[in-house]
Amino acid sequence: MATIKDIAAKLGIAVSTVSKGLNGASDISDDMRQLVLDTAVEMGYASKKMKTLKSRKVCILVENMDYESIDQFGYELIVGFKLSAARKHWDVTVIPANLNMQAIEKYDTYMLKNGFSGAFLIGFALHDDWVKQLSKTTVPTVLFDNYIAGNNHVGYVGTDSFEGIQMAIDHLAGLGHKQIAFLNGSKNSMVSEQRHQAFVQSMEENKLEVKDSLIEYGYYVPDCAKYHVPKFLKQGATAIVCASDLIASGVIAEVKKFGLRVPEDISVIGFDDLPISNQLEPPLTTIRQDRIDLGKSALLLLDGLVHNVTISKLLLRAKFIKRESCSTYNPSAVKKIKSSVKKVDDPKDNPDSETES
């Protein structure tokens, strides 16, 4: 591993200048500081302070996920992480990492400059700048719901999507539903892809026909329901599995707009078990992701990576939460469903906005 001397030799400058650059002293130019930092990252430098257990400083980087209040997905992820970090006396900083910030500076440089010896990234997408850089990072990094191949310094934590979707389909199949629709999350996301595969496989295991026209990708917002639910209903779907509770809340509202009832006419299942799911009318049957435990597990994974235990994947169990949004298949509702959507025109195309859970 490179030392301060190596960096000084490479740049042909004094060791004291390198030290100033690394430690944020004010009496060198910004350009010089940047050069020192970039070279340090390139040469794989890690300061002694960052390698010392007692003073470990890590961060949670948040992009495109709400976490300020207890009813939002990110809140408990952060609580769980901080709980476990406190036990190890690690110092945690939560930082919103917008796209601009990612464009200005490289991930490794940012981490080195701020003295973080590890990070937990939540809400990021595979195409984000910093995530793209993760295939080469040397900073121990845990990604929520995304996987980076071939880099020992990066691990993935998440809920077993496969198990979760399987529980949803098994429940609906057990209630006699055959025409089951799936309103998935954002396209080009690893988790959406996993859930799609799980949906197809679980339908087949239950000997139910998989219709491509009953599978759509939305975004993690209630609004996406209005673009897809009318089509599902037209095709005779009697149950709709949603990739998040927020999507499910939109689906329930949309179903009601057509004069249909949940669950008597249409059964709906969510994903996440956010606090909102218990307050919906009817209370939502859903697949729980235990966010406190996800946060705790992220810290545990990061601890492994920091100690060179190359964990690549850590999955938590999904939990089935039965409430009141599903009921047995009702053959007499099928005609009602189809006729209720007949009068309505085709919906518009997909929206442009995108948020992730």
Place this chain on the structure above:
Amino acid sequence: MATIKDIAAKLGIAVSTVSKGLNGASDISDDMRQLVLDTAVEMGYASKKMKTLKSRKVCILVENMDYESIDQFGYELIVGFKLSAARKHWDVTVIPANLNMQAIEKYDTYMLKNGFSGAFLIGFALHDDWVKQLSKTTVPTVLFDNYIAGNNHVGYVGTDSFEGIQMAIDHLAGLGHKQIAFLNGSKNSMVSEQRHQAFVQSMEENKLEVKDSLIEYGYYVPDCAKYHVPKFLKQGATAIVCASDLIASGVIAEVKKFGLRVPEDISVIGFDDLPISNQLEPPLTTIRQDRIDLGKSALLLLDGLVHNVTISKLLLRAKFIKRESCSTYNPSAVKKIKSSVKKVDDPKDNPDSETES
């Protein structure tokens, strides 16, 4: 959770008798002790001692895996587990769990009777009695290389087989090999199934034809090579991927028997990176499973389960270890390979013996 009083009430006996049964006192009959233990297990009883962190006592149960010497697969798994356990002041007992022992007593009863608050199971197969009971156990349990669906108390730790096999195929494809054979481990094992899927997918990703006749299941012993290698060679395989280093050692010996050279005529890749792999002639290129880290991760997972963090899967990265048993595809060898096996009769069918790595 049931208390000693609940057990006494259910059985209609004195609390002191229940206490004697649970604590192994000698002044009650064996039948009574068994009845107390079975009832305690059935009612989900866990003693205070088992729930107290400081005195935690756990075990490693070993079935069908060698672990006595440093060159065997299980050795470092146990070392890694004990290393992390020592840091938490957990007491670890290693117990060979033969089939007879599993037939005599139920898993949960055994654990309760011996005061173990968790276990790490290595070398077990899905059809073993105690593994079959794991879908209902309430004892925090970590399984190496096997997965139990639907029970929050059981987790799976292993190396990412998919990544490992992919590395092997990518390497061979990069060397120009097209006819790549796969000698997998035992059939009906989760890991063998994962590796099979990985083989097929990686071949397809490299635009190579997958031939069913070049895929065989053996056992984790060198001897299985002689049943399959001649067939592979007859069909023009120029590279053989093996599910363990022991299998690879048998494959190299078998290839040499036909007057062929490794790697000039046939390339061979192992799996595991046991100490033997560096001593083979030629030294074996292989996919490393870091057994110390697997052991450490098993303890970490068990710690999670004990604290009701329902981790279901924890996967470590596979590592590609390049030595000398692979070389670039040699077109002039193909004729030599085929003619060298021509004189030899068809091999016998599969052997009956079975051991696992």
